[in-house]
Amino acid sequence: MSNKRLVEDYESRFIWEMMERMGYLASTPGVRELNNYPLYEELVRTSEIVGVSSNLRVVRDGTASPVGERKTLVVDIDGVPVGFFAVMGEDVMSTARPPEGITFENDDPIETATAVVPELRKKAEIVVLMSQLGPTDTRRLIEQVPGIDVALFGRRPAWKEQAAKEANTIVQQTGLRGQYFGELVLIVDPDGRIADWGSRNIVLDAQTPEHDEIAQAVKEAEAAAKELIRTRQEDRRAEAEDELSSEHFLGADKCRRCHESEYRQWESTAHAAAWRTLEQDGKHTQDQCISCHVTGWEKAGGFLNRNASQDLVNVQCEACHGVGTQHARGSKVKPITEETCTACHTGEWGKDFDYAVALAKVDHTHP
Template structure:
């Protein structure tokens, strides 16, 4: 029930995109519901699943957004070590493709369709660092998984990288200025700790308090507890997974 609450809150926030981590693959039925609802596009570029023998993408392979006249292509990659830890239900067949090969094939295609190419990474930090150096054409990489927190973005080669910690404890803010030809001419960022720097939203705080009471009632078996409860921590790139420009 907590995953559903978090998801609905993300919908209310206007999150542009979400990429699953190992925990979301574990709760496949819930992830499938989210994908079917379509309130937030689920993006996963190197994962597919078998549906009656037919291979289908986990959500969308990539997503093209337009913001302020700039077309932004989002793609998302899960690393092999992350995939190997996913406790996927026995009756679900998820197929993993090498993220480096996927990026080599996909990024040139995205460059033709968009002004900016942004990676949502569910890989380890070292693997993400290596990928952006080996695959040209990625304008920005947003680090998920167990990313460290760095107070400002930095640049590696042609790629702006932003590392904003885990579990939604920090808010990453990256602004990119793009000229009419689609070139990034300037950028800036500020990553802040939520508790210290962001005023609490009273409406959201009230919803959280109400949800905590529902969870407490469910755990104690009290009446009126509501839905079933998958446990939960989102460990995805939303917490680590949504796009930002």
């Protein structure tokens, strides 16, 4: 994860926490949330704010599941049941760059709204659309689907000083990036009709006083984000040092420096020619053959591939004696047992394996 991403994640968590403190009831994802879907899922799951999405699904490992927690939400606001639904458009989906292995699919927004709104009206007196369609498509939707009282624009919203009535819907556009504050007041009849309404959308500029508690929280969050990057850089440094000092296979040439006689004996065994055997068969490119004909296959610091690991082809000293870095620094080598050999002398390659007989053939203790 990049530092930038780390800070973005931190900010997202912080913003979410602040939204919760401010009493947000519901939310629907935008580009940023699709781009970091695992975090969005976590935030929805762990917060009080309900994730609403009526037409969006996430696809992972070929399986689709709904995005968010609910397709619709009905909440009692000052004694009035208010229903929320949310639709996502192609526009947002095509600009999203979700993480590897995650894609999204949606149902047609107008078809979804046509099905959802009448259902919602049965339970709610006021129906609110949270739109991620962009202004043009949102307008088309409210013209074609009756029964939407309020439309909130979340995708490319303009800033309007006041909400406006379009078709039979009150359209509320309060600008981008949390730099504005939108207020919409509805006066609702006992029979559930909107008798009157008014709005006031404020630009949060220098004239808007800071809220002490929030300003303090922002300051703390900024300091914490800096600290996050600092400790991360320290971790990285420690990891790099660890990497340098960690165990890796040295190769027979290094062992030879101190064990010439054992080296010469080994050189005369079939083990020292195991790679050539594969090459002669043209099988030195095949993983299923390489594993037993090299040193340290699939072990940390062992044979990786033909190009990177030419010094670790053949069944070298460390294939039997184990990785040698610690030993080269002075510690003992682990003792050899029959299992050391049968790791490779197994199955079709171990049919005639007799430990005592075989051991005698590789013996270099009394050269």
